Amino acid sequence: MDLVGSVETIVKLGLTIKEAVDTVRRNEEECSEIRERVLRVGDILSPLQETGSMDDSPAISGALEDLEKTLWRAHTLVEACQEKSTICLFCTAGKQSTQLRKVQEDITQKVMVVIFATNVQLTMILTRLDRPCPQTRESFHMGLEVSLPGDSSVGHTLAFSRPARRAHPAPAPPQSSPATTPAFAVPRRRRPLPFASTAAQDGRSRPPPSMSTASCVQTINGWRKFSSLELETATNHFSEDNLIGRGAFAAVFKGVLRDGLGVAIKKFKHPYQLPAAHINDELSLVSKLQHKNIVKFIGYGYEVIEKVDGFDDNKHQAQESHYFLVEEYMPNGSLDDIIYGSRIEWSSLFGIVQGIAQGLHYLHEQQLVHSDLKPNNILLDSDTNPKITDFGIARILDHGDDMPRDINYLAGTVGYMSPEYIVEGILSTKYDVYSFGVMLLEIISSMCRSKPAPRQASIEWAWMARQAGQMEELLDPSLYAEFQLKEIRRCMEVGLLCTQFKPADRPAMSDVLAMLDGKKKLRTPKQPGYTKGRKA
Template structure:
């Protein structure tokens, strides 16, 4: 019996110790501060889901102590309490003050360093809790109401469900203030706020001056920020509370995802994304000169593609100060030219308006600041603006509806795509003059596209001849879609003029010869240099490759796509006239032992980025999604400034659906070595096919070697296979072209190789889309995932990888086999 009692006592003692230990562990990770439980400098409280902690920390290279909230670790700080009142030592303590406020005290002298500063005499029994979304909430114990919370008093960072907000009636707002520097969390110069609540947009201010703005939100994107983070932040949402507060917040559809959106010390927006608590994406919203507010002044239009003269005046306007404008000081903007004043007048009886003005449309424009709004239709928007003599311009968006401007148009920018059609009010005679003088420039792509355009040229000439000689219009052979693209606008060149321009197509003027036929340099009568492609009778190029694409491709316009000027169909000849590319094609430089020395790393990197941006336009920014299917060095042309231009769209396809949607073809066309395996073997192509080809091209540019140069024998590796082998051996640096290697650029070169390997991964779903590739290249994505198994080719019995297979059947690719290199 005594033995039983003795052991029973031991049981209770052991049970007590275990319970006490459990309680101690639980208490050390709880989420609450109360009047009886403070937080010392070396302690933290943790949210119930363990994702967030509240505690003191010191920035890098600093001994100052700050109270903050962070996600997973201290480097991912989302909120700071005493950012402008740092502690100089570790004597800080966080507690509930006798007046109910949460405070930071210096425990040595009892002075208050920071306080929530809420006047709540009845909240003496308050408690502060760190909840699972990262919000620190100060509540009244009795009423359970929120007295104060960190989400409504942010620092420089926002997290999902956190708001940026503004109330027009009360003037209260929730804004974000940048840090002074990465290692100094005190309040910096930039403030992010929500403005223009009728058509809300985000503003970034610099010392009370507007620095940058997103343009109005149209329910999907910010109309003035095509590079905004909408692709990465699922669930942007504008809403309005019962008290009239308008707010913007964001969230992720996938619970495993989390993001920190911060206002950087440089005034840009930065997003860091996490998946399953691990960082996998970091990028910023890049800003160029045209993004700075009012860069070109009133009525000045900014176009970054026109560097260095990025500012211009609209039709009917001229620089206000020509001397300053010439010196690239554009801040005074533009004014209406003499004789171009508006002529809208009111009839004496006031019953009607005499409209003597019209509108000139400016597509793809950032909506000016100070937009007024009305809920009317597109047509009513136009007529209302025309009837109002103070209305200077209007634009229409299906979500925002009618936007109009009654004051100077400020902060305008020209985009390649996106934006709005901005209709600017001008005198009627200017519109008529524009119509009379309008010349048509169709933007198209070199190479295989030519054949069908020549057919269109011939068709147009035939229509004119038929109408002239028969007195009736010929039977319509052009499709409805081609009609809508206005192919009648294609300029026609006289044969004699092109013959004179090329010195009767003399061999000394020949630039090269491809599948289409010879290409000649020509100089037109006005001194313009052109490239003339003359269709060879033995050309293997067919019309079929172009029938479905030309109506859209002829409308493509981008800095990194080659430009078609017109065509000629006379005397049995069929010719295309293109802009002249003085530096020919990329392969002429890249693979020539002497010429490659002229391609230093800066030039190569610019070429890589330019090609990527051209593909991005085709995949994302053009009216329809276009897959090129034959990207290679010989199809990249270089202008006088070494700007790359993608050419040869004979094999291109217009596709529908998502980026990963695959399309099947019975005819595998393109160039072996640049084809991804799913296309070469199964005839399946998608946007990721172009990404694969770009990856091969990128590796060629960095290494200075042709992909086909590795095909020396039956067992030799392709360039992709060789690069993967070096990667696995941790010797990838040896892939870099000796002619371009520079220690100061080594990290950039290695980064490009890394991106190239990501693009040539075996499975299409593993390859990044081209928009992600662009962000990787411009270093907006700072963390690159490791590449997975790549796909590459052993080539058998082939002398060259450059020959295009125009009619190879998908089931007869027996000369191509996929290979895999295993790590040692």
């Protein structure tokens, strides 16, 4: 199967649906919802295909084929809403509205099947999801998960821009579809969305405030400000030997301060790929978080260096700014090392699970959504206590639990992002609950006699294990005692509840804590449609 052609067909089909929605006469709200979903789907699938995250396997080919069929069905329903007659092609307007809502859910399910089939860990930061005209397409920024050999204690992203793509003819519908495809028209352009400020108090993405270089980092009261010289000394001039991890926006080094304290120093790159306001937001945000399961903020650094740029007659004075974030050093690496490397017994794993849940509950009490919860962002101290780190794309909720929909912005890691955020752009604390559930099931699968189930594949693994009912046959007996099986099964049920398809069916983290401790009765989870009957 031609994956490039298949993804491009889906993208163009999304634009075709958009044009059809512009002229509907009935069910405008439902049709508009379909339009937003299919356009966002194209924005997400394109980077997956272009970065080589999709191979030409039967699973991916089948998933893309099913998604395309669903989009053609959506297109047919939208076209029916253009009819002048009060009776639509298939049913009354009321029944048609029901079918439109059903196809909305089907689109989400099919997209999740595609993501399941890719089975990759890809960290995305898409900040310009403009709806393109067929001749041009805005580039976007995206991140790839990277780690350094020998030390994966910090997870980072590697960003790049995708060039504009040329237009192609409109896709032809499959032979089984009676729909005809209208020619593409140039849609109205949307304004690009700036990088979302992590500390936006109104819960909306907005442009960073205008500020001079000298005022980019505000003074953080009560916290130590380090000079560049102090941090250079602590890291032996930021030696490669002290490098923990490197990403698109920063590099992280291990350092030792003059008093002997070991620290992790995040050095933001220059020139900066993030707005200065975003760096300031992250510094301000982490400085306010105080919890035993959150990586401790120690201080920050900001320094402006005067330098001479240019040659001969073109020499001129210039300023070069350097930003640093200093946190406690975690000597035992990340949860990723535990799951996919040095396996440990259940009693220690359960302590890690409880610690993550407590830290996440604290964040949600602060109305904060982490947005990138994954094993690489759970660090372990000398006593193997888990601590949540990396608040680079965290968002603050200010209007209840749900933020306004953010169609033009997407940030997170494929494999841990919730379905409603991927397809609808809805961000709430239930996004983190979903990510926590995926990690919990990953942790349990790491005790298997075979390899652990990575990322969202752990959901399908858990359902199969639950239906088989023989946990003791799946798990390595050296990692648990027989009396702990009940606790392991309970944690698996909690993980399945946390990864429910609908956000309303997922528990809050306060309930998760009670469930983990056996203080709250568990509901019976429902199996998400995207884990059923996938093509191998």
